Amino acid sequence: MYQSIAWYATLFFVFLIGLAFAFVYGESRKLKEYASIQEKGYKIRKFYFLALVAIMGFATSLSLSRLPYHAQHALAESTGKVVDVKGVQFAWELSDENFTVGEPIEFRVTSKDVTHGFGLYDSDLELIGQTQAMPKYTNVLSVTFDKPGTYKIMCLEYCSTGHHVMIKDIVVKPKGGN
Ligand SMILES: [Cu+2]
The missing domain is CATH 2.60.40.420 (Cupredoxins -  blue copper proteins)
Structure with missing residues (x-):
């Protein structure tokens, strides 16, 4: 049973990938002004870069304070x-x-x-x-x-x-x- 589910799922995803390739191929034949696409791309890139910096900064500040070395001397005063x-x-x-x-x-x-x-x-x-x-x-x-x-x-x-x-x-x- 799992074998046939895996088989149909594989066919489905291969079909999806095929669709994506066909879409890209079709789009590549249309001529568009490059500058506008480039500008859009830069915007997306800038957004993801800033989001990454924000997420990493947040995660770093959260995790750095939990390093055991940090609490070494604070622990020495425990009861x-x-x-x-x-x-x-x-x-x-x-x-x-x-x-x-x-x-x-x-x-x-x-x-x-x-x-x-x-x-x-x-x-x-x-x-x-x-x-x-x-x-x-x-x-x-x-x-x-x-x-x-x-x-x-x-x-x-x-x-x-x-x-x-x-x-x-x-x-x-x-x-x-x-
Ligand atoms: Cu030993």
Whole structure:
């Protein structure tokens, strides 16, 4: 069934294209003053150019303000609990390992040696957040855990021979419980 629909649709569109060619061919045989056509063309071109500039300008101003780099320092003033994270060959060092469901956490991630990848996985091993752990630079990752369980931090950037053991378990406790 789809085969025959595709076949008739193809015939129809080929017919349309044929019509367009015939129209252009027919028009090309008529002589018209060139200047008026050119003027019309320039008008259309000018309109599309200005419209494009306006649309791109609007899209740029909207999207530029959402770059993560922009909010780097604004985030540092957020109200979440601050946890300093240091990547080191081949482990993760956390300044605080007590996590509770619903509590906003601000991970400030850096590295003591080479570049690592801070990847935060939930108990189903689904990635819920990630950022780079770079030497002499701090990246901020804001996370609010929405369910209790054992989460994993795994290195997402190959950092030499022990990369695969760079895994740390963290336990997120339920709200109000122990
Ligand atoms: Cu690593």
